[in-house]
Amino acid sequence: MPIPAILQQGLQLPVIAAPMFLISAPHLVIETCKQGIIGTLPSLNARPASQFEDWLYEIEGTLAGLQAAKFGVMLVMHKTNKRLEEDLDIVIRHKVPLVITAVGLRPEVIAEIHAYGGVVFHDAIHMKHAMKAIEAGVDGIIPICAGGGGNSGALNPFTFVSQLRANFDGTIILGGALGHGREVRAAQVLGADFAYMGTRFIATQEANAAPGFKQMILDSESTDVVYTNKVTGMGASFLRKSLVKAGLDFSDTAMTPVVSVEQEEEMIAWRDIWSAGQGVGLISDVPTVAELGQRLKDEYASARHAWCK
Template identity: 50%
Template sequence: MPLPRLLENKLRLPVIAAPMFLASGPDLVVETCKAGALGTFPALNQRTTQGYDDWLQEIATRLAGHPDAAPFGVNLIVHKTNSRLQADLERTVAHKVPVVITSLGAVREVVDAVHSYGGVVLHDVISRRHAEKAAEAGVDGIVAVSAGAGGHGGTISPFALVAEIASFFPGVIALSGAISTGAQIAAALMMGADLAYIGTRFIATQESMVDADFKQMLLDSNASDIIYTPNISGIPANFLRASIVAAGLDPDNLPAHGNMQVESEAKAWKNYWSAGQGVGSILDLPSTGDLCGRLVGEYRDAIRRLVDGGRLEMNGTKRGNIAIVSGAVTCPR
């Protein structure tokens, strides 16, 4: 479907750089937005609400000098153990953050607060049931977190998850799950998503906040090096097997973890590094701007191959956010 007005014609690339815990900060967000994709970060990447407020001000100030930059967004954890939610939401509203991505709970009050100033709310889900609850809460878009995604990923095939959500939800759908290249962005849109939601590939950039050893581990890993377990934070997530070994644990015999506690997440994720199954496509550590430029080229080339091969006949038409006009391929912006 068409993107919300706030995003329409604002993206050079139909991509959201996912809000990654302990990895996304102002530098990554600003450089992503300047390159034409939607940059985001988790509010909890700052240890206090005041720190979160400072980051919002910094990002807005730095982007003010770039009128062609894409909007930015933040991630709010809507979970009963997040004692900062209300305070962070108040600062979000005060700064009129363009896009808010909610996780671990779709709540009408949060959606209404963001809508009060014209903001857009996306909610990430791993199942149809969660998507239905998000739709009932009035969100503008749903992030379909499918099998292979980093962080708190799901286990459902992206083909199945996107199709099921699209069958009842008329809003924007972003697809998450092992997307690392421009061709994969094009594939996400062709299967019915409006945006690609990319995390791990952006960890392996110069601007991400993780340390050099984490980035090197991404370069050294492939899909078979990812382990999916609830025994790190209490909710199933994908982690790099080598990081668990380095922390002194046996990945195949992890001790059971109790229920998730937001306040203790930082300690767990600092030692055990999360990544998605797309790590095998990561071969370098470019700047964010260079990565986005590469993705734009790969994305356009992928669509051209479909057109030139006769597998896509859309002259003069538009499907989702891919436009084909007399054989010429255009991006959303």
């Protein structure tokens, strides 16, 4: 179960802080990498594209010479992403170590990232997605399982990771409601190489989320997370209280036929309606990333110790 050599450098814990729209910015990435955890951000969080390159300079400049984990960038592959070419050029110029791809598959992009020595991990919510990406040559699959924040899937992690492991020798990065060091160990036991954590990192001092969003995470139970495609057209998890605040009635959580939503509308939806995964039930504080990183490492160490007995 390999972790690519380039990502082993500076890694203290097999965790990737997942890219999150509007939430992940350089400060969060830098502090995460300093903890020996891989930090990531979506390129589209930087607006305009010129800011994206400034962000990469900031991350690289601050981490240069430090004992830190590598960082990654998430690129949306869908044809509606007008910035893909420009952002990809910047990624290639900076030789970004990890590129996460989602919403579409582009073999030529994978080849360009491999050409400079970068690694590509691809989001998948079921086996068909995953197998297509494996055939296209990605280095890792991120099974986004039930209960995850953002555009998550609905599969149970036990069956999804086990099926993947049986068909794939590459890197598996398990995502969906993970937020404790014990769960990182559990992900490894299941057959994954990394744990992928989004929601846990929203409730940190460095996350670019409104104080009300962080407080709502603290105040929410796992059952307050509603999985629906009514907000953006794609299945995603949202905090019930923010849906209610936006005046939307989500007592009926049944999935409706997919409706397409304009990019601008989607941005407003994510800004005003807050997304988080079922891991909220375990979150009771807003630590600094340094505090969270140390805690995860301690929890992971004691879980490894306990299970070795």
